[in-house]
Amino acid sequence: MMCIFGQTAMLPALHRASLGTVMLAAIALSGCGTLQPTPGGTAAATTSTGPRAYRQAIDVSGRLSLRYQQDGKEQAVYGSFTWSQSRQETDITLLSPLGQTLATINIGAGQATLKQAGQPPRIASDVDALTVQALGWPLPIAGLRDWLQGFGEDAGGRRFTATPDADGNFSVTTADKWLIQYSNWQDQDKPADSYPKRIDLARNTEQAGQVAIRIAVSSRQPH
Numbered sequence: 001m002m003c004i005f006g007q008t009a010m011l012p013a014l015h016r017a018s019l020g021t022v023m024l025a026a027i028a029l030s031g032c033g034t035l036q037p038t039p040g041g042t043a044a045a046t047t048s049t050g051p052r053a054y055r056q057a058i059d060v061s062g063r064l065s066l067r068y069q070q071d072g073k074e075q076a077v078y079g080s081f082t083w084s085q086s087r088q089e090t091d092i093t094l095l096s097p098l099g100q101t102l103a104t105i106n107i108g109a110g111q112a113t114l115k116q117a118g119q120p121p122r123i124a125s126d127v128d129a130l131t132v133q134a135l136g137w138p139l140p141i142a143g144l145r146d147w148l149q150g151f152g153e154d155a156g157g158r159r160f161t162a163t164p165d166a167d168g169n170f171s172v173t174t175a176d177k178w179l180i181q182y183s184n185w186q187d188q189d190k191p192a193d194s195y196p197k198r199i200d201l202a203r204n205t206e207q208a209g210q211v212a213i214r215i216a217v218s219s220r221q222p223h
Contacts, residue, residue, distance in 0.1 A: 052150060052161060052194060055222040056087045060148050062217040068137045069209025077137065083148065090145060103134065105141065112141075138211055140178060140201065147180060148217065150196045162196060164188055178203045186220070195220055 065078040079102065082093045089108030096102055105127065106113045112127035114134045124130040131139045146152045150162035155173045162170040162182045170182040184198035201213040 054146075054149055054151055057085065057223050058149070059084045059219075059221045059223060060217055061219045062215060064216070065214045066137060066139075067210075067212045068205075070136065075137075083144075085145060090141075092141065105131070107141070132208075137208060138203075138205065139213070140176070143174060143176065143178065147174075147199060147201075148196070148215075150182065152180070164194070184216075186217075 060083040061081065063078070063080045065076065067074065067076050069075065079097055080095045080099075082095070084091045089106065091107075092105040093101055094103045094105075102116065104115045107127050111123055111125055112130050114122045114130055116134065122130055122134050124133075127141045128138065131141060140147075143152060150170075152160055152162075152172070153175045154160050155175055155177070157175060160172055162172070162180075164170055164182065164185050168183060168185060168188060171180065173179050179202045181200040181202075182196045182198070183200065184196070185194050186197050187193040187195075195217075197217045199215040199217070201215070202211065204210050
């Protein structure tokens with residue numbers, strides 16, 4: 001999932017972002033998702049017309065790269081992540097390229113908690129705004145609970161199930177204005193077992209400019 005964009009900044013450098021800057025970015029990202037008691041994936045599990053089953057309990061890991069604007073300059077970050085979710089909560093760990101834990105995020109009981117080494121925990125009801133405040137760049141975690149499995153809600157409010165076309169592609173604009181492109185699949189010729197391995201996200205924001213995120217899933221394990 002690694003694609004290094006332009007001027008590369010290691011993830012630990014995120015600690016240098018000023019709180020004022022990241023707060024402005026949080027305000028600009030009006031599409032951030034507020035935590036809901038029942039994730040959107042519940043609907044996908046029961047109403048999806050596609051052959052792929054939505055998993056409420058799943059572990060996912062992979063690599064990510066991200067490009068955004070800060071103070072008029074292009075910034076890039078890259079690293080890896082682990083993602084573990086159940087029906088009640090989700091735990092995410094963001095890692096540097098060398099495997100150092102940079103941040104952990106727990107979502108459950110209507111609130112999100114983000115922890116970074118040497119800093120007090122941050123708590124908020126809106127996990128996406130919390131991520132921007134702490135890291136200085138947007139990571140749409142609320143949506144990724146569905147998107148990592150190829151489900152979601154499009155700009156018209158309709159549930160979608162990502163299914164590759166003849167060229168292996170599928171794209172959609174979500175209800176919160178992220179353009180998602182799926183272009184690589186595990187077991188593409190077996191629809192019931194297929195799942196997305198590469199996910200590209202893009203969205204224009206007032207304070208962070210054009211944000212581009214690439215996720216490459218390396219492992220996926222329902223439990």
